[in-house]
Amino acid sequence: EDDYEKLPKFNVSDGFVTDFKKRNDFVSRKLHTARRPLVTNFDDTFADQMKDLFENVEEQYIINIDETSWEVIPKILKCWHKRGEDHVIRYVNGNPKDRITVVAGIRADGLKLPLQFIATGKTSQVCESQIGDVNYHFKTHSLNGWTTIDTFKEYIVGIRNFYGYEDQTLHVICDSFKVHISDEIIEFANLNNVKLYFIPSGYTDQLQPLDVKIFGALKSKARRLFMDRFRYDPFLKRSKVDACQDLISAWD
Numbered sequence: 001e002d003d004y005e006k007l008p009k010f011n012v013s014d015g016f017v018t019d020f021k022k023r024n025d026f027v028s029r030k031l032h033t034a035r036r037p038l039v040t041n042f043d044d045t046f047a048d049q050m051k052d053l054f055e056n057v058e059e060q061y062i063i064n065i066d067e068t069s070w071e072v073i074p075k076i077l078k079c080w081h082k083r084g085e086d087h088v089i090r091y092v093n094g095n096p097k098d099r100i101t102v103v104a105g106i107r108a109d110g111l112k113l114p115l116q117f118i119a120t121g122k123t124s125q126v127c128e129s130q131i132g133d134v135n136y137h138f139k140t141h142s143l144n145g146w147t148t149i150d151t152f153k154e155y156i157v158g159i160r161n162f163y164g165y166e167d168q169t170l171h172v173i174c175d176s177f178k179v180h181i182s183d184e185i186i187e188f189a190n191l192n193n194v195k196l197y198f199i200p201s202g203y204t205d206q207l208q209p210l211d212v213k214i215f216g217a218l219k220s221k222a223r224r225l226f227m228d229r230f231r232y233d234p235f236l237k238r239s240k241v242d243a244c245q246d247l248i249s250a251w252d
Helices: 015-022 046-056 125-131 147-161 183-191 210-230 238-250
Strands: 062-071 097-105 116-120 139-140 170-175 194-199
Touching: 046 062, 062 210, 062 238, 097 210, 116 125, 116 147, 116 183, 116 238, 139 147, 139 170, 139 183, 147 183, 147 194, 170 183, 194 210, 210 238
Parallel strands: 062 170, 116 139, 170 194
Antiparallel strands: 062 097, 097 116
């Protein structure tokens, strides 16, 4: 890359590209974009941290957490239609743009921790209208519906309480989101006997277990629950509360 400007320019026609792809069995596919990693030596830092952690700490005290967004109307829906139709619409009784932030945690021994649902609004009243009764799971709110300093503090207290009266240090692995790495959160975590480990920026698609293996399966199960109801009652009204219940059932 340092010598990019020294490379000779290469120009060909679209037809040449098409023939080249066909001849060499290449196809175009939708790609996923990501920021260039800011840390390139994670093998010497994060990997060593993880090696030491898993060699010296019981798995029940190692937790991986991550946030995800869950839609009220799942987007990856399919239907049959005649070949050649490019724009297929299915009207639904709900807002396709509505979504809710969910924080999930799994221990290294496989035990799933309570989910945290984050409603959008100024007061706690939105928790009832947007999240509803989620039993032992956590619910909170923020102005934009995303994880904030306050909601993450609540989550730390929640998982600390989940362990009851144990005073064992909890080791939490999370991404380098600005809230997670803030001095206020690190200090708060330490006060609650929680030690945070940060996955290097740009490597969550490789090193974040929930992102790599869990969320895809979780949402797939939740989408099936939605489709089961939608198939038998396509006019059923859909709300954030319903979306939360589907995700809880899938998580369980």
